[in-house]
Amino acid sequence: MQIRDYVLRRMMVLPILIIGTSIIVFTLTRVGGSPIGIYLSHEMTPEEVAEIEERYGLDDPLPVQYLTWAGGMLTGDWGWSGVAAAPVRQVFPDKLGATMELSVAAAIVAVSLGIGLGTYGGARRDRLPDHFARVFSISGAAMPIFWFGILLLIVFGVGLGWAPIGRSDADLFASIAHPTGLYTVDSILAGNWRAFVDAIWHLVLPAIALGFGTTAIITRMMRSSLVETMSEEYVDAARAKGLPEKLVLRRHARRNALIPTVTVIGLSFGFLLQGTVVVEIIFRWPGLGRWMADAVLRGDQATIMAYVMFTSVLFLLVNLAVDVMYAYLDRRVVLGA
Amino acid sequence: MAVETASRVSVAPLAGGLRTRLGRFGEISREVLANPTTLVGVILIVAMIAMAAFAPLLIEPNTPDPYQMPRDWGALNEPPGTPGHILGTTQQGGDVLYGVIWGARISLRLSIIVVSVTVLIGLVVGSLAGFLGGKLDEFLMRLVDVFLSIPELIFALAIAAVLGPSFGNIILALAAVFWVKYARIIRGQVISIKQNEYVDAARVIGDSGLRIYMKDVLPNSITPVVVQATLDMGNVVLIGATLSFIGLAEAGLAEWGVLVSQGQAGISAGRWWASTFPGLMVFLWALAFNLVGDGLRDILDPRTEAKR
Numbered sequence: 001m002q003i004r005d006y007v008l009r010r011m012m013v014l015p016i017l018i019i020g021t022s023i024i025v026f027t028l029t030r031v032g033g034s035p036i037g038i039y040l041s042h043e044m045t046p047e048e049v050a051e052i053e054e055r056y057g058l059d060d061p062l063p064v065q066y067l068t069w070a071g072g073m074l075t076g077d078w079g080w081s082g083v084a085a086a087p088v089r090q091v092f093p094d095k096l097g098a099t100m101e102l103s104v105a106a107a108i109v110a111v112s113l114g115i116g117l118g119t120y121g122g123a124r125r126d127r128l129p130d131h132f133a134r135v136f137s138i139s140g141a142a143m144p145i146f147w148f149g150i151l152l153l154i155v156f157g158v159g160l161g162w163a164p165i166g167r168s169d170a171d172l173f174a175s176i177a178h179p180t181g182l183y184t185v186d187s188i189l190a191g192n193w194r195a196f197v198d199a200i201w202h203l204v205l206p207a208i209a210l211g212f213g214t215t216a217i218i219t220r221m222m223r224s225s226l227v228e229t230m231s232e233e234y235v236d237a238a239r240a241k242g243l244p245e246k247l248v249l250r251r252h253a254r255r256n257a258l259i260p261t262v263t264v265i266g267l268s269f270g271f272l273l274q275g276t277v278v279v280e281i282i283f284r285w286p287g288l289g290r291w292m293a294d295a296v297l298r299g300d301q302a303t304i305m306a307y308v309m310f311t312s313v314l315f316l317l318v319n320l321a322v323d324v325m326y327a328y329l330d331r332r333v334v335l336g337a
Numbered sequence: 338m339a340v341e342t343a344s345r346v347s348v349a350p351l352a353g354g355l356r357t358r359l360g361r362f363g364e365i366s367r368e369v370l371a372n373p374t375t376l377v378g379v380i381l382i383v384a385m386i387a388m389a390a391f392a393p394l395l396i397e398p399n400t401p402d403p404y405q406m407p408r409d410w411g412a413l414n415e416p417p418g419t420p421g422h423i424l425g426t427t428q429q430g431g432d433v434l435y436g437v438i439w440g441a442r443i444s445l446r447l448s449i450i451v452v453s454v455t456v457l458i459g460l461v462v463g464s465l466a467g468f469l470g471g472k473l474d475e476f477l478m479r480l481v482d483v484f485l486s487i488p489e490l491i492f493a494l495a496i497a498a499v500l501g502p503s504f505g506n507i508i509l510a511l512a513a514v515f516w517v518k519y520a521r522i523i524r525g526q527v528i529s530i531k532q533n534e535y536v537d538a539a540r541v542i543g544d545s546g547l548r549i550y551m552k553d554v555l556p557n558s559i560t561p562v563v564v565q566a567t568l569d570m571g572n573v574v575l576i577g578a579t580l581s582f583i584g585l586a587e588a589g590l591a592e593w594g595v596l597v598s599q600g601q602a603g604i605s606a607g608r609w610w611a612s613t614f615p616g617l618m619v620f621l622w623a624l625a626f627n628l629v630g631d632g633l634r635d636i637l638d639p640r641t642e643a644k645r
Contacts, residue, residue, distance in 0.1 A: 020483035142623035147616030274490035296498035
């Protein structure tokens with residue numbers, strides 16, 4: 001099958017998956033009862049309640065309610081967030097900016113550290129660095145992020161007094177413009193060096209906490225695929241023609257070992273996304289994750305629905321992108337599977 | 338645990354097959370114990386399960402509900418090493434050691450319930466899809482795809498939120514999320530095994546569909562399920578503790594995630610112990626099952642075996 005056909009077919013399945021997800025999300029929230037609770041107060045008469053039901057379409061049959069909600073999601077009416085005391089759609093961009101900044105920082109940590117450590121260990125198979133890389137990668141999958149984050153706080157925040165909690169110094173950032181919503185980028189754009197350092201300083205610990213698990217996953221994949229490529233014939237051939245080991249590793253082995261690693265990087269994106277909920281709670285980070293956690297504890301249905309829809313669609317898109325990239329990188333992949 | 342659940346289903350028509358399978362089980366356990374990292378995992382698992390099983394003997398149960406943290410109002414925020422409170426106490430005077438031990442019992446219960454229920458659901462859904470095929474297969478697998486397109490923790494979080502905050506609902510939420518992988522694994526196995534010649538042979542000699550399923554398809558599907566179930570024994574506790582850390586379990590529960598969450602408040606005052614020990618338990622629990630799960634995969638999967 002041609003790659004183009006494959007991509008087209010995957011794109012055609014995408015809307016089906018998104019619709020399926022939306023049905024599940026809608027059904028799920030309605031299992032918990034009608035969302036009318038947030039509009040009610042004790043003094044209301046049954047007539048007033050009925051009026052509210054009618055105004056928000058809550059007396060319609062469920063399929064109609066679903067279509068109303070799905071239409072709202074598409075047109076930008078995402079409902080009212082009780083937690084934020086504002087329309088979901090209005091609060092969303094700010095929170096998204098904070099979460100994206102954190103996730104990108106964590107991804108940078110994870111990808112650079114993971115590929116580095118995996119290469120270092122894999123190239124020294126069964127020696128000390130390799131054992132270290134393996135133990136590290138196994139412990140990463142088992143590490144509760146909430147505990148790791150708290151340990152970082154105990155050691156670096158309280159014990160050594162190095163790192164602050166929260167997103168940033170509010171006064172400092174009130175003084176500069178926020179065209180992107182990412183504090184690091186905004187401070188560079190504003191040319192404010194102090195603000196930039198402050199933004200980075202606040203970002204380090206949560207990014208490490210969030211990126212730890214992903215680092216471990218990438219390390220593990222990089223190590224094992226490097227070990228595998230190092231025993232391939234073309235690597236032997238490169239050695240036989242007299243290439244120094246360093247170049248064999250860099251030009252021949254590592255490049256091919258990166259192919260499966262790219263897939264894992266994409267797949268671990270979901271892992272990163274869900275980690276933000278916990279990391280944002282621990283580090284008081286004002287992003288989507290903490291908003292979701294608050295929404296969950298206070299039954300803020302509109303926020304929960306918007307958040308789950310948003311993350312699932314993002315997750316689906318990233319997975320699609322990864323699969324397509326993988327197909328381009330490795331033409332041997334059987335695309336029909 | 339998962340071995341039991343999985344094989345119990347197929348016991349009756351399988352007496353002969355079961356015996357050879359048990360023989361193989363002995364062989365596998367010897368291999369497992371030969372690998373040092375897997376051995377560490379096994380030892381950890383045995384130790385923690387023993388701790389869970391003998392919890393009432395190790396530390397006196399709280400009355401009336403042993404799963405609630407006891408309160409010692411005369412000993413708030415005591416550091417580790419205090420007589421009577423080796424691991425210190427929480428802000429509410431709860432003994433951290435009590436939480437560590439009874440938390441193991443809660444985690445064991447949680448993981449056994451969730452893993453056995455999800456394996457069963459996965460077995461039924463996956464077998465139906467794989468064996469019957471057609472429209473039903475198409476529908477069930479699209480459903481699986483949709484379930485897999487929502488990140489695990491976020492899905493479980495949303496479900497638990499809808500059901501309302503309680504530990505029982507965390508169990509339900511995890512069950513609703515974790516069955517999907519089993520359905521997919523089993524369907525894949527069923528389809529690949531269905532194409533084998535011995536299944537054709539069985540059909541030719543007149544075996545009924547059900548008999549073929551019980552005798553040939555099911556026993557051969559068990560291997561990857563056992564690996565996944567072992568890994569999930571750890572993952573379930575990891576995600577369950579995360580949900581209760583977020584605040585979806587009852588506040589006074591002797592559960593690791595709850596304890597870590599409540600210990601957070603004292604960190605800036607230098608009281609590190611209330612979060613550290615229960616969190617360490619979650620880590621060790623997940624680590625142990627991951628080590629053993631990985632070890633099992635290497636042994637049971639012929640492809641990795643050839644590679645080594």
